[in-house]
Amino acid sequence: TQYVYRFGGGVSDGGQGDKNLLGGKGANLDGMAAIGLPVPPGFTISTPMCARYYDEGERFPEDVKAEVSAGIAHIEKVTGKTFGDAADPLLVSVRSGARVSMPGMMDTVLNLGLNDRTVEGLAAASGDARFAWDSYRRFIQMYADVVLELDHGAFEEALEIAKEDKGYTLDTELTSEDLQALVAEFKSLVEAEWGRPFPQDVHDQLWGAIGAVFGSWQSERAKVYRRLNDIPGDWGTAVNVQAMVFGNMGETSATGVAFTRDPAKGDRAYYGEFLINAQGEDVVAGIRTPQYLTKAAREAAGARPLSMEEAMPEVYGELARVFDLLERHYRDMQDIEFTVQQGKLWMLQTRSGKRTAKAALKIAVEMAAEGLISEEEAVARVDPAALDQLLHPTLDPQAQRDVLTKGLPASPGAASGIVVFDSDTAEKRAGTGEDVILVRVETSPEDIHGMHAAKGILTARGGMTSHAAVVARGMGRPCVSGAGTLAIDAKNGVMRVGAREVKAGEVITIDGASGEVMLGAVPTVQPELAGDFATLMVWADKVRRLKVRTNAETPLDCRTAREFGAEGIGLCRTEHMFFDAARITAVRQMILASDEAGRRAALDKLLPEQRADFTEIFEVMAGLPCTIRLLDPPLHEFLPHEEAEFAEVAAAAGLDVETLRRRAAELHEFNPMLGHRGCRLGVTYPEIYEMQARAIFEAACDVAAKSGEAPIPEIMIPLVATRRELELMKAVVDKAARAVFAEKGGEVAYLVGTMIELPRAALKAGEIAEVGEFFSFGTNDLTQTTLGVSRDDAGRFLTTYVEKGIFARDPFVSIDVEGVGELIRLAADRGRAARSGIKLGICGEHGGDPASIAFCEEVGLDYVSASPYRVPIARLAAAQAAL
Ligand code: ADP
Ligand code: MG
Ligand code: MG
Numbered sequence: 001t002q003y004v005y006r007f008g009g010g011v012s013d014g015g016q017g018d019k020n021l022l023g024g025k026g027a028n029l030d031g032m033a034a035i036g037l038p039v040p041p042g043f044t045i046s047t048p049m050c051a052r053y054y055d056e057g058e059r060f061p062e063d064v065k066a067e068v069s070a071g072i073a074h075i076e077k078v079t080g081k082t083f084g085d086a087a088d089p090l091l092v093s094v095r096s097g098a099r100v101s102m103p104g105m106m107d108t109v110l111n112l113g114l115n116d117r118t119v120e121g122l123a124a125a126s127g128d129a130r131f132a133w134d135s136y137r138r139f140i141q142m143y144a145d146v147v148l149e150l151d152h153g154a155f156e157e158a159l160e161i162a163k164e165d166k167g168y169t170l171d172t173e174l175t176s177e178d179l180q181a182l183v184a185e186f187k188s189l190v191e192a193e194w195g196r197p198f199p200q201d202v203h204d205q206l207w208g209a210i211g212a213v214f215g216s217w218q219s220e221r222a223k224v225y226r227r228l229n230d231i232p233g234d235w236g237t238a239v240n241v242q243a244m245v246f247g248n249m250g251e252t253s254a255t256g257v258a259f260t261r262d263p264a265k266g267d268r269a270y271y272g273e274f275l276i277n278a279q280g281e282d283v284v285a286g287i288r289t290p291q292y293l294t295k296a297a298r299e300a301a302g303a304r305p306l307s308m309e310e311a312m313p314e315v316y317g318e319l320a321r322v323f324d325l326l327e328r329h330y331r332d333m334q335d336i337e338f339t340v341q342q343g344k345l346w347m348l349q350t351r352s353g354k355r356t357a358k359a360a361l362k363i364a365v366e367m368a369a370e371g372l373i374s375e376e377e378a379v380a381r382v383d384p385a386a387l388d389q390l391l392h393p394t395l396d397p398q399a400q401r402d403v404l405t406k407g408l409p410a411s412p413g414a415a416s417g418i419v420v421f422d423s424d425t426a427e428k429r430a431g432t433g434e435d436v437i438l439v440r441v442e443t444s445p446e447d448i449h450g451m452h453a454a455k456g457i458l459t460a461r462g463g464m465t466s467h468a469a470v471v472a473r474g475m476g477r478p479c480v481s482g483a484g485t486l487a488i489d490a491k492n493g494v495m496r497v498g499a500r501e502v503k504a505g506e507v508i509t510i511d512g513a514s515g516e517v518m519l520g521a522v523p524t525v526q527p528e529l530a531g532d533f534a535t536l537m538v539w540a541d542k543v544r545r546l547k548v549r550t551n552a553e554t555p556l557d558c559r560t561a562r563e564f565g566a567e568g569i570g571l572c573r574t575e576h577m578f579f580d581a582a583r584i585t586a587v588r589q590m591i592l593a594s595d596e597a598g599r600r601a602a603l604d605k606l607l608p609e610q611r612a613d614f615t616e617i618f619e620v621m622a623g624l625p626c627t628i629r630l631l632d633p634p635l636h637e638f639l640p641h642e643e644a645e646f647a648e649v650a651a652a653a654g655l656d657v658e659t660l661r662r663r664a665a666e667l668h669e670f671n672p673m674l675g676h677r678g679c680r681l682g683v684t685y686p687e688i689y690e691m692q693a694r695a696i697f698e699a700a701c702d703v704a705a706k707s708g709e710a711p712i713p714e715i716m717i718p719l720v721a722t723r724r725e726l727e728l729m730k731a732v733v734d735k736a737a738r739a740v741f742a743e744k745g746g747e748v749a750y751l752v753g754t755m756i757e758l759p760r761a762a763l764k765a766g767e768i769a770e771v772g773e774f775f776s777f778g779t780n781d782l783t784q785t786t787l788g789v790s791r792d793d794a795g796r797f798l799t800t801y802v803e804k805g806i807f808a809r810d811p812f813v814s815i816d817v818e819g820v821g822e823l824i825r826l827a828a829d830r831g832r833a834a835r836s837g838i839k840l841g842i843c844g845e846h847g848g849d850p851a852s853i854a855f856c857e858e859v860g861l862d863y864v865s866a867s868p869y870r871v872p873i874a875r876l877a878a879a880q881a882a883l
Contacts, residue, residue, distance in 0.1 A: 004067035008041030009078030023238030025097030042242030043071030050236025089118035104221030111139035133179035266362025407483030410469035415456030423450020478512035540879035547863035570865020571843035614699035678719020693736035757781035765827035779844030850877035857881035
């Protein structure tokens with residue numbers, strides 16, 4: 001097997017670059033080299049080597065060593081320099097690169113190849129001794145930190161002391177001699193802490209760095225990130241070794257990062273930051289404030305330091321051409337890293353840029369309009385889950401704001417929550433259900449779990465491309481970064497802006513769209529659903545096969561859902577309607593009645609109320625199918641739980657307290673989830689379902705008569721296990737229908753069907769379909785009953801189950817395709833065999849989960865149903881499932 005792939009200098013061994021083999025960074029370096037862009041020559045050690053490295057006991061086999069030597073020879077040939085050469089040494093960077101960009105992996109080591117001899121050569125060849133010694137100083141510091149994992153504080157301290165001794169304030173004031181002395185000190189620090197001298201052999205340096213990249217694949221940080229993002233551990237990482245180019249060789253040199261479009265808003269404008277006379281991570285590290293890329297951006301921000309467009313117009317022009325080329329080549333918005341060495345542009349990285357949901361939507365729609373991608377591709381590009389960000393409220397512009405300070409609008413969306421100063425606390429407090437804003441001076445990969453747990457992130461330092469900003473945008477968390485006036489005193493649990501203090505635990509609001517930080521919780525408003533969102537939805541609907549309905553039981557929910565494009569109701573739960581204060585007394589009288597006559601008397605009082613519920617809903621949903629589930633929960637849920645309430649309830653129901661208490665005790669169940677509920681209520685007290693069916697038909701006939709457009713009631717019997725149960729209940733419903741139609745002198749079309757939520761029902765779906773006219777998979781209960789796991793009690797062990805890989809994901813969030821999914825598949829097949837064209841849908845929480853929707857498409861269900869706010873997500877996910 002080949003492990004080493006060369007690129008640059010007219011070579012691109014990887015062809016068009018295979019991410020699985022070369023990692024994302026390597027594949028795109030190779031890709032850029034292949035289309036003739038200026039990429040410093042280098043080579044990639046492919047991802048399969050990572051697994052082999054671990055198999056061989058974390059050692060490198062001889063064949064790989066030979067390949068790496070050939071890789072170095074390639075760089076030497078293209079650059080005309082020799083690795084370890086005392087006169088004019090080749091320096092390289094060592095960069096990690098998994099298939100997907102992954103915090104937690106080893107940081108890049110720059111300037112590798114410097115030692116006590118080659119530093120002199122670099123000084124002579126560049127004619128700049130200060131530059132050479134500064135490079136060596138940086139290299140030792142980076143190598144000690146990243147590869148040897150020594151405490152970096154000691155090195156920073158030494159640097160500070162060196163400056164203090166001379167009375168300097170800036171690093172740039174250090175002279176060549178100062179730096180030379182610092183190098184000596186750094187070397188002795190390494191020896192003291194590591195127990196061995198700093199490696200002088202450049203090949204030892206190289207293998208040390210390569211080993212550290214592979215080693216970082218199994219670091220705790222990397223493992224946590226993989227777990228949060230469902231990245232398999234066996235993918236491995238690649239290692240990139242590449243000739244150094246220098247952005248710190250004076251005023252005609254620079255380094256920068258850029259996006260080909262605005263990653264926050266999606267506008268078609270180059271967007272980025274750069275620094276003159278700087279190296280590598282100076283831009284992202286937030287040590288110096290970076291300058292704008294374009295004149296327009298600089299002017300819009302009212303900033304003074306010249307933009308790259310103004311300061312280096314020629315290189316900027318070339319860079320702009322490269323941006324357009326890369327967008328056309330990769331057909332997506334790119335996130336780019338570049339360096340200018342003495343007026344010459346070098347490309348160091350490109351990848352599809354992370355973006356906010358708003359930007360994703362805008363970029364997808366505009367690229368389709370530009371003809372760069374098709375409408376289908378635009379549909380495929382937007383992550384349905386990310387739409388969530390857009391469908392949720394933003395800050396009410398009319399609301400009072402007590403603005404504390406302002407930072408950069410790093411990731412849009414608004415969030416309120418309590419101030420927390422460290423990631424562990426953020427995770428803990430969020431775990432108890434609190435909304436948390438994580439406040440840090442700046443974030444690092446160690447903060448991933450805290451950022452994940454937080455509703456929003458606020459930092460005092462760092463630009464739009466700082467760690468906090470990039471990660472927050474990726475996670476869809478609102479973020480304000482670089483709020484410079486914020487003084488954070490995490491130790492004492494307080495932050496200050498001027499004379500104002502905010503303590504840990506106090507509530508603040510951040511607005512990631514404006515950068516404002518406010519005291520207290522600020523009210524929010526509904527989002528705008530026109531424009532790009534509407535356009536993409538039209539395209540999605542063109543390719544979608546699955547219908548999308550909603551789970552709703554109030555007219556308001558129904559209206560919201562219709563605005564979001566719902567095509568009917570997939571689940572209308574009727575029990576919520578009974579909890580209304582005005583009705584609960586009649587419900588309780590019905591429950592407490594000692595005979596059928598008593599129950600009927602109480603149900604007669606409920607009938608007009610229930611009819612009014614359905615009338616309102618049907619008016620909103622006229623012409624659309626509405627699946628209504630008859631009463632499902634155990635009756636004792638409607639009885640009081642508190643001793644104090646008994647007297648009042650007894651009086652209202654006209655009973656003595658003792659009788660009430662006795663009846664409540666009789667209704668007590670050991671396991672209500674599997675108790676007297678669902679159709680078991682209808683079988684024992686048919687008059688309840690009879691009343692509900694009558695209310696539905698009366699309302700449907702009334703709405704049809706009034707509006708001329710009838711809803712299509714689909715009456716759903718819950719918790720059926722056998723054909724006979726459904727037969728009995730269908731007879732009750734049909735009888736009510738005949739009675740109402742005769743009274744009203746008119747008819748509406750309707751269906752009677754069942755939920756499939758018990759394994760027995762799934763198995764006997766063939767028989768059940770002989771009676772039932774539709775199935776709706778009640779995947780919440782079906783998951784509980786198939787796995788024998790109670791959803792309300794699963795919290796104690798489910799996370800561990802997911803961590804240990806027993807379930808890939810929480811089965812109550814995403815369908816357990818292998819188990820529950822098999823029952824669904826089987827029931828669908830048996831149902832269709834018994835009744836061709838039987839209508840099939842799903843009404844559990846899973847109906848709003850993209851992965852579960854893909855499964856529903858595969859099984860060929862007719863519709864999914866989701867809560868109103870998730871309807872657009874379901875429409876998009878259904879479209880993607882069909883592509
Ligand atoms: P990350 O994955 O954290 O972005 P990179 O491997 O891209 O890490 O390296 C970070 C930065 O180091 C780059 O943006 C670039 O500025 C600098 N860098 C990496 N390799 C080189 C190189 N060969 N020459 C000059 N600078 C480099
Ligand atoms: Mg990195
Ligand atoms: Mg990079």
